[in-house]
Amino acid sequence: MYLANYFGMLCGAELELAEGFRNMGEGHGQEPDVYFICHTLAKQCDEHVEKLRPFAERYGEIAPEERNRLGPKIFVGPREGGLGLLRDLHDLYVMASFCSITWTMVGQGAQGTRNPELLEVVESCESETATQMKWLETRMKQAAPQALIAAS
Amino acid sequence: MTDRIANPWGERTPFVPSEEWPVRVDQFLEEGVSEEDVDRWVQSASILHSNGDAIDAAVKDGRIVGVRGRAVDRVNRGRVDPKDLFGWQANNSEDRLKRPLVRKDGELVEASWDEAMGLIVERSRQLLDEKGPLSFGFYTTGQLFLEEYYTLGVIARAGLGTPHLDGNTRTCTATAAQAMKESFGSDGQPGCYTDIDHADAIALFGHNVAETQTVLWMRMLDRLEGKEPPKLVVVDPRPTPPARRADVHLAIRNDTNVALMNALLHEIIANGWYDQEYVDAHTIGFDELKKTVMRYPPERAAEICGVPAEEIREAARIIGMAKRLVSSALQGFYQSMQATAAACQLNNLHLIRGMIGKPGCTVLQMNGQPSAQNTRETGANGDLPAFRNWDNPKHIQELADLWNVDCLQIPHWAPPTHAMQIWRFAEQGSINLLWISGTNPAVSLPEISRIRRILAQEGLFVVVQDIFLTETAQYADVVLPAATWGEKLGTFTNTDRTVHITEKAVEPPGEAKSDLDIFLEYARRMNFRNKDGEPLIKWEDPESCFEAWKECTRGHLCDYTGITYEKLREGSGIQWPCNEESPEGTERLYTDGVFITQTDRCEAYGHDLLTGAALSEADHKVMNPAGRAIIKPIEYQQPLEEPDKEYPFRYTTGRTVYHFHTRTKTARAPQLQDAAPDAWVEISPVDAKSLGIEEGNMVRVESPRGHVEARARVCNIAQGLIFVPFHYGYFDVPTKDSPNGRHRAANEMTISAWDPVSKQPLLKSAVARVIKVADSDKTPSPAPTTTASEPVSDGSTDGALVPATEGGERAEVSSVIGKE
Known part of the structure; x- marks a missing residue:
């Protein structure tokens, strides 16, 4: 059964995303909304990992190298300026969407193993990840015209 | 007298x-x-x-x-x-400013209108050619007239085509509008002031009505002193006049509003004080709310908010058992953490009690400024005119048809840019022309050292349109002298949707012009055209503009089509919607429990209250509120900054009854100026004692961003909290008291952060430390004694003697009771 591999991959991806949000918050602290929201969302990602941990343990531990091999590492920021902000948000969006689809797959696994506790965790975390993506999209849509057209 | x-x-x-x-x-x-x-x-x-x-x-x-x-x-x-x-x-x-000023060799010197407008137009054309409309930003106010905002809105949105237009209303009333959009689908006050006349309970949430809207407080006082007085609940960390009169006063910690609201909702649901029938018929989301607030028993909120659980229970009992409840909220909610979230919980409270749209039953989401409502309605406050939805292509098409411009000309790829973001773009150099009308951001915005730096920035062309040479105007490249109230004709609308006309009584001084004439002159010189090559703006005076505005509102919630200047002159204020069906105006909205939440009609599809993530049309369709109000629950979230060893106090800012905004007018009225002539620092007796501070001692308050020096007023403010009024800037003090000398502006210390949903700055959310600067010289603080800043002692036992605030003969006013 490879379900545990997906748990490991998801934990890794959530931790990467948490770190990305924190870097984003620190690197773009001059954007008055980014600092606080990014730290809030980073905390959410940490909580997702905490919620997954008992299941990861129940279904078998996974080697750290495996986690690294499967997980994405996309965020290279923080970059500077309006365009840098947009690109960093863009990276986070890709990472969040990786988490999102991984939650969906873990949810499929939960269905297959008939595990209601896991299903409940998936449901709540998946909807938070969806909101994270919505926030990133909202923020990017607002920033894009200025960054792409008027910034110098 | x-x-x-x-x-x-x-x-x-x-x-x-x-x-x-x-x-x-x-x-x-x-x-x-x-x-x-x-x-x-x-x-x-x-x-x-x-x-x-x-x-x-x-x-x-x-x-x-x-x-x-x-x-x-x-x-x-x-x-x-x-x-x-x-x-x-x-x-x-x-x-008063009497002639335009332009900057030459670093100095502002007098110029003709032709020269001043010529400079603005030259710069505008150059920017349009080189960078396009995104290089323009407009920062307006809540103090102009409806016709002026609408004209400015058309110039920005259809003439230039920039999304960067917002008002200082962002700092005062954005949350009120946003909370109503989230809950009811649209901006628009559900009830009105006459609901006070019927109420058997009044609850004020972060709303020091006695100082911000004195006449509304008079109405409440007259109910409190009559037979069958209403019960009064007040939530405020300061001992405001309403707090002193309250049956229950909850002096909660700053930034804990959501925890308190959730506990009140918890009690109302746990005790069955809600209206199941109304909830079923007219709302969605109740079950989610129930699940969330069940985690907030009064004991939990008591711990977070720092007030006894029994008092929370007592407040909930009054609110929960009232038959006719009027609640209001203002800056204590709107300028704190989770602003929109907290204001929405107040809406939720009224929704689950079924107390909206009936006499004596309403929530009042208040405004701070006289025409803030119009800034919102006309689309000068980061909204589109007449509560249209920027994300609904049909609404944009309506505007395009009305203005006879191409749809693409009107920016609608994202919500119109909010004030703090406009300033950020200016800081980054992507906005190069900033036109500020009727507001003084160098005193009123958060973290003003940053605002001053932006205003002084190379490459930013600043136009300031005002009636005095304010702190902000001193940074301008062009200063335009404006006419004010009494010198120009127009209309404006208050918090409870009442539209008033205001006539021109006298000529403006010197060459000052009405704001409308200034905007129209700019539009003429820029030669803005519609699709048919005709002038984009066809009106030329306030009344013809009002008629154009009426067409813009036809069929929308804020329907003005039944109002004329003549009708306003014949009678007095009229409440919108006023149209063929309601020719005398409308006292209450939502009397049938049907809200503006239809997907094709609503002003916004809504947001996630934690992050501000925008919901899409598809999300809204799935939610399918279809005329039912939307109950949105939210968890309490810890503040941005919590007191620690270095900064052990919470820091908040606010107003006093004698001044308005940055005192540009009230400092020039001797009765008002003398009643509160300088800034002060409020501190509780316990905190004062532990720091060796007595009444009138000079103290220095520091936050991570700046500091203020002023005399201490020892008063009954909540322990652990410091308050400084935000009115005081530097225009009327010697240079040694300027930003380079003694700082006294409360916003030196506030934080550049905003509510994620309403984008309102968090002016009441900061930490501070207090240092005593000098021993008593027997001078008391200049704080009034008649208001929330009332001292704990008259100074006869410790500190300086505090004389009672009086105006004397020159402040004597005649009052005749019962004369129509």
Whole structure:
């Protein structure tokens, strides 16, 4: 059964995303909304990992190298300026969407193993990840015209 | 005669439930002028707060010489706020701006209108050619008239095509609008002031009504002193006049509003004090709310908020058992953490109790400024005109048809840019022309050292349109002298949707022009055209603009089509919607429990209350509220900054009854200025004692961003909290008291952060430390004694002697009770 591999991959991806949000918050602290929201969302990602941990343990531990091999590492920021902000948000969006689809797959696994506790965790975390993506999209849509057209 | 400085609220006229509020006509004329001397009385309304009190200005020999209340008006029934009684004197002030100024070799020098406008237009054309419309930003106010905002909105959105237009209303009323959009689908106050007349319970949430809307407080006081008085619940960390009168006063910690609201909702649901029938028929989301608030028993909130659980229970009992409940919220909610979230919980409270749209049953999401409502309606506040949805292509098409421009000309790829973001773009150099009208951000925005730096920035062309050379105007490249209240014609709308006309009583000083004429002149010179090559803006005076605006509102919630200048002149204030079906206006919205939440009609599809993530049309369709109000629950979230060893206090800012905003007018009215002549620092007796501070000691308050030095007022503010009024800047102090010398502006210390949903700056959310600078020199702090800043002692035992705040003979105002 490879379900545990997906748990490991998801934990890794959530931790990467948490770190990305924190870097984003620190690197773009001059954007008055980014600092606080990014730290809030980073905390959410940490909580997702905490919620997954008992299941990861129940279904078998996974080697750290495996986690690294499967997980994405996309965020290279923080970059500077309006365009840098947009690109960093863009990276986070890709990472969040990786988490999102991984939650969906873990949810499929939960269905297959008939595990209601896991299903409940998936449901709540998946909807938070969806909101994270919505926030990133909202923020990017607002920033894009200025960054792409008027910034110098 | 009443000294209205010593007694800001005047004489009582008690009344009983559902009786009409008695008339009391307040009148003040300048020394040496009697009623017989007055040439004429000119119809108007108050411009120094949001209450919309109807007043007449007295004119003699071409000058304004006084004011009196309009007995016929539903809002104030003749009463006048002390700021309005005396504030008009600023009109006649010697230092009014009389000619345009332009910057030459670093200095502002007088210029002709032609030269000043020529410079602005030259720069505008150059920017349009080189960078396009995204390089323009407009930062306006809550103090112009409806016609002026609408014109500015059309210039920005359809003429230039920039999304960067917002008002300082972002700092005062954005949350009110946003909370109503989230819950009811659209901006628009559900109830009105006459609901006070019917209420059996009143709950004020972070709303020091006695100082911000004195006439509304008079109405409440008259109910409190009549038979069958309403119960009063007050949530405020300061001992405000309403808090002193309250049955329950919850002095909660700053930034904990959501925890308290969730506990109140918990009690109401746990005790079955909600209206299941109304909830089922007219709302969605109740089950989610129930699940969330069940985690907030009063004991948990008590711990977070720092008030006893039993008091929370008692407040919930009053609110939960009231038959007719009026609640209101203002800056204590709107400028704190989770602003929109907290204001939405207040909406939720009224929704689950079924107390909306019936006499005596409403939530009042208040405004701070006189015409903030119009900034919102006309689309000058980061919204689109007449509550249209920027994300709904049909709404954009309507505007495009109305203005006869291409849809693509109107920016609608994202919500119109909010103020703090406009400033950020200016800071980053992507906005290069910033046009500021009728507001003073160098004093009123958070973290003003940053604002000053941006204003002074190379490559940013700053236009300031104002009536005085404010702290902000001193940074301008071009200063345009504007006419003010009493010098120009127009209309404006108050918190409870009452529209008033305000006539031109006198000529503006020198070459000053109305804001409308300035905007129209810019539009003419820029030669903005519609699709057919005709002038984009076809109106040329206030009345023709008002007629154009009416067309913009036809069929929308804020329907003005039934109002004319003539009708306003014949009577007094009229509440929108006013149209063929309701020719006399509308007292209450949502009387049938049907809200503006239809997907094709709503002003916004809504947001996630934690992050501000925007929901899409598809999300909204899935939610399918279809006319039902939307109950959105939210968890309490810890503040941005929590006190620690280095900064052990919470820091908050606010107002006093005697001043408005940055005192540009009220500092020039001697009665008001002398009542509160300088900034002060409020501190609790326990905290004062532990720091060795006595009344009047000079103290320095520091936050991670800046500091303020002022005298201490030891008063009954909540322990652990420091308050500084935000009115005081630097225009009327010597250079040693300027930003380079002694800092006294409260916003030196506030944080550049905003509510994720309403984007309102968190001006009440910061930490601070307090240092005593000097021992007592027996001078008391300049804080008034009549208000929330009342001292704990008169100084006879410790510190400096505190004289009572009085205005003396020159503040005496006549009041006639019962005269229509």
